[in-house]
Amino acid sequence: MRFTNPQFRHRAFISEVSGTPSRSLARIDDRPIKSPVRYLTCRFSQKCCNAVAFCANGTLSKTECLRSVPSHTVPIGQRSLARNHCSELRLCLKTCTQYEPPAYISIKKKQMKNFSNSLVTAIPQLLRRVSLPCAILACLGLAGQVTADDLPLGLKPVPIPKDNPQTAEKIALGKQLYFDKRLSKDNTVSCASCHAPEKGFSNGERFATGVGGAKGGRSAPSVINSAYYRQQFWDGRAATLEEQALGPIANPIEMALSIEDAVGRLNKIGGYKSQFQKVFGTDANPDGIAKAIAAYERTVLSGNAPYDKYKAGDKSALSEAAERGRKLFFGKANCAACHAGSNFSDNSYHNIGIGMDVKDFDKGRVAVSKLGGDTGAFKTPTLREIARSGPYMHDGSLKTLEEVVEHYAKGGIANEWLDEELFPLRLNAQDKADVVTFMKEGLASPDYPNHKAPKLPE
């Protein structure tokens, strides 16, 4: 079944074919069973299209992509198979710029032993289709990469835009700007007020508080590892950190200072003027401010956590409880369906039912993508250093990680757009505690980027 209408992607997940009724279906979709056997269609094609469209930066529209990549159907009862299949393919697209077909296929072939024949033959076929967009992407060379020697264990090289290479001077300048309250109207708020290193680069409150105590309706996400997101903000409305950086300065409920005024202020401060001259060869201007802040943000990284050491072979790096939690996280608790890859985010958007129980709920991603299926969907956040940045979720509505796990265990909050990866989990109290332990211990780094405010220029 093809997702010709993305609005129905959550429904298209199940397609009907002939055969005998399956009991497991009822757990996935409790609408009446009309025809005897149903097949499960993985939602990969939608995700792939998101990924490809992001990578290709508009070269390939989502509609074109939907046409070029077939979705995949497997019998119900092999639900986990469908899920694995989807994540494998998702992975391919995620790494599409570095993707090398031969290696990929040979590894996969081994893992595919248990897959049905039809699946095995379908994969190379899918990959061939996928490699075209991948080739386009490779040519585009959208984002160069640095291979820093000091890259924390477990992290991929940070994607660095070609037009904003990292330099020590630029990072130092960006760090000063990040901590400087003079970039707000009444000199009371800096980026660090809402994204404070000592609070997991968030603010410890349900909502962010800007100039004059103004509050918005969303929580401040952590800046940690935001360099890896394909898009910024809960709804992904900014494409890059550069694009994101000027928003909060001018936002009336954040720093409330027009960009012209910000530029004017910086150029009156000798120490800034000279640094901008040195780094960019001009006085301070909006482009330079954005680039410097983004360059600094790309140094706010967390890796080398017990989980990374464990993965690298040190089996003693996780406590027994954290190790049980790890298994559940990647298995029965289904967390890795979305919190995937080295940054524990699939860079995609899902409705997990948060805030959906009020009439005028936050519509999330749909405002940007205009795809009905994205209603109430938000970006999957990283889980690295997650114990530090509560309260959780886009509306800060869950205070603790225990509450978060409870939310998932009951299958989220039912609503029309709930992601199909959410369903009641069969977790006992010990299991739930173990998942929490995995996040608290396993994903907290001893090298936490506990940055201190630098000396600010006069």
Ligand code: HEC
């Ligand atoms: C008043 C509080 C506040 C201030 C000040 C503030 N932010 Fe934010 N920031 C937020 C909130 C709230 C969001 C999420 C908004 C949304 O998604 O709609 C956010 C989102 C972000 C994101 C996106 C992260 C992600 O996971 O998508 C980045 C990066 C960021 N801010 C950096 C900055 C920088 C740089 C500054 C200073 C120039 C800054 N912020 C100032 C509250 C603030």
Ligand code: HEC
């Ligand atoms: C369907 C995809 C999906 C699955 C499955 C999933 N998550 Fe999430 N997770 C998300 C999204 C999307 C958000 C943000 C949702 C929002 O704010 O509305 C999120 C948010 C979170 C947060 C809060 C992060 C923050 O910075 O506020 C935590 C913690 C978390 N998830 C842990 C888990 C755990 C543990 C599991 C498994 C039990 C899990 N997730 C399963 C997609 C998923």
